[in-house]
Amino acid sequence: MKNNEQGLFTQLKKLDTEQRNTNTREIDLADSLEIARLINAEDKKVAFEVEKKLPEIARGIDLVKEAFDKGGRLIYAGAGTSGRLGILDASECPPTFGTDPGQVIGLIAGGEEAVFRSQERAEDFESNGREALQEINLAAEDIVCGIAASGRTPYVHGALKEARETGCHTIFVTTVPASQITIEVDVMIDIPVGPEVIMGSTRMKSGTAQKMVLNMLTTGSMIRKGKVYENVMVDLQLSNEKLTERSKRIVMSFTGIDYQEAGEWLEKAGGHVKTALVMILGGLDRSEAEQKLAQHDGFIRKVLQETKQ
16 A cells, blocks of 8 residues: 555544444444434434534634625635535525625536536645636635535645635635644634444535535625525525515515515616615615615615614
């Protein structure tokens, strides 16, 4: 065995995600219901582990919001399941929050092809992570979030090192304890979910934990950017029939107007839910509504508080 292979073997041997789960050692003898029960029992543990890291997640939300304030981007970097989760989270921000597609970006080792089919060895080189960030013109105002269940993926380490050298803030989301991590970042979000149901299958509990954290990072930062009114997303894009109808329902629920009127107000507002709400609730025309929203960083509550004074 070559030295580098032996070193990797030894490293993997110590990782929590690579251990055997004593609770599922008989799963190969189980019927379908018992398999489902065993998996569910392990999944239940994930949220409690995430809860322990809420202060770190909150710090991550703050840093993402600060990056957005400066015109920067949130860039996820991962391999395999971790990379796909970053891409998923990034792709859902524009329709949900009306963001520019370039504001949240997901990078995966092996490029776009790896989203659908694993690209062997693409994750094994730090240089690939560095080059991926260089190709999208990484800037100091951006923030880079590395995602790696094992905490050791070279592609992710390379991306995080490139980010720090560029002057970016960095976040690392992993599912092994921080004590097993060898890279320095601004915010370490380690969610030690323990051994997987199937040894080493980190698409399971690890993937669930990572998805929960990424949801909080983007949703939290978007809330803090005024993308939500009460607990309703009001910056969504009318990009399909479902979102168009949801937009009408949102306008109706906050204003009490009927279906036809909601459609008419949305048309007057250029298809922008937030603008339509401010026009109706604040008694403003479109230009005034857009101006007030800009003055108050997009927060509907702040606009309405001013118009009611």
